[in-house]
Amino acid sequence: MACGFGILRVEVVEISLKGEGYHFRTITPNSHARILDRLSTRLAPEDPTERLRWFFGWNVGVGSSIAKNWLKSSTLKKMQSSSNKWKVERRSFKATQTFKSKIRFSTHGDLIWAHSSFPTTESDCIFFGPDTYRYFYFLQKVVDVYLSSCPSEEFKLIDIGAGSGAGGLFIAEEIRKKHATARTHVTLTDINPRALQFCRANAAVNYRGEKIDYQISDILKQVNESFDLILSNPPYMVDLEDSKSAASKEGQARMYRNGGGTLGIDLSLRIISEGAEKLKSGGLIALYTGIPILEMGIDPFLQAFTPLVSKGDMEVLKYEEIDPDVWGEELETRSYSNVERIAVMGLVLRKK
Numbered sequence: 001m002a003c004g005f006g007i008l009r010v011e012v013v014e015i016s017l018k019g020e021g022y023h024f025r026t027i028t029p030n031s032h033a034r035i036l037d038r039l040s041t042r043l044a045p046e047d048p049t050e051r052l053r054w055f056f057g058w059n060v061g062v063g064s065s066i067a068k069n070w071l072k073s074s075t076l077k078k079m080q081s082s083s084n085k086w087k088v089e090r091r092s093f094k095a096t097q098t099f100k101s102k103i104r105f106s107t108h109g110d111l112i113w114a115h116s117s118f119p120t121t122e123s124d125c126i127f128f129g130p131d132t133y134r135y136f137y138f139l140q141k142v143v144d145v146y147l148s149s150c151p152s153e154e155f156k157l158i159d160i161g162a163g164s165g166a167g168g169l170f171i172a173e174e175i176r177k178k179h180a181t182a183r184t185h186v187t188l189t190d191i192n193p194r195a196l197q198f199c200r201a202n203a204a205v206n207y208r209g210e211k212i213d214y215q216i217s218d219i220l221k222q223v224n225e226s227f228d229l230i231l232s233n234p235p236y237m238v239d240l241e242d243s244k245s246a247a248s249k250e251g252q253a254r255m256y257r258n259g260g261g262t263l264g265i266d267l268s269l270r271i272i273s274e275g276a277e278k279l280k281s282g283g284l285i286a287l288y289t290g291i292p293i294l295e296m297g298i299d300p301f302l303q304a305f306t307p308l309v310s311k312g313d314m315e316v317l318k319y320e321e322i323d324p325d326v327w328g329e330e331l332e333t334r335s336y337s338n339v340e341r342i343a344v345m346g347l348v349l350r351k352k
């Protein structure tokens, strides 16, 4: 899995997407595929920023003469000489379109994140998508409502399943904006080693806080410290081979999707039970997750987490529905045959 991420780190800075007007919002895979189809019938754009959006946002494959025109020669040289993560993908788009970025860049406000290119079919892809944006909105609310008096001494937060590092880096910036004297210490964890390489690269361009740690961990099993804030947007789908739209290229569950158990909620429950043991008194868990709502409107997550909250000496500050219906196409699959809808929920817990 060596991918030349030293190069990734340099590229995020060197490509100068930041500060050159580049902006890109990653949309759902189905919508992205539609836009790619549309762009394949269009003439290449004249505008330099739009060219960067085609290449690093939509991941359009281009021929070598276009690539020479669109990209800085230093960038192109690196792409040609680096590992397969940046290389030519001849079969990916059209035979003549030999350069296709294996990395996508998405933005939110002033921040920019590198993550896996489209389509994200490999089992160890680095996720970033509409869920990430909803996660940002949820975290923004957590800062506004529950962190109105953030202590000026070191404030320790951890993002579990950090992926590109999006949530942890975003909230650190929001805390910094709201509380000029706050000293954040951010820990970004993921079970996928590739994710931590992306976290490092993205922190290099986005993080202005005090201290940052990176740790491979299965939820919190390998973490020994305690925190003021534990946040997560964990996988929440059933990503089995029978899931029509979900089966990965390799027939393996994808780490960024597979929430575990028959309903996809097991990792979310582990975050609550393991999180309770790692929270300082008064500390918060902010969990953004998807829940299958069963027939008759039953919420199996609510039923399962309620005893964990009292066992962990915590209280529920908020449990709210953020979106009533996501990934509706999954309802056609066997795994979701008894599910009415998949809802996105935001849960905020406080340790007593």
Ligand SMILES: C[S@@+](CC[C@H](N)C(=O)[O-])C[C@H]1O[C@@H](n2cnc3c(N)ncnc32)[C@H](O)[C@@H]1O
Pocket (backbone or CB within 6 Å): 126, 127, 128, 129, 131, 132, 135, 160, 161, 162, 163, 164, 165, 166, 167, 189, 190, 191, 192, 195, 217, 218, 219, 232, 233, 234, 235, 236, 255, 256, 257, 267
């Ligand atoms: C839906 S993605 C979210 C990524 C990122 N937080 C975001 O919002 O864009 C879920 C992430 O959890 C990670 N993950 C999956 N299983 C995990 C586990 N058991 N422990 C820690 N992280 C895990 C995946 O590798 C993936 O990066």
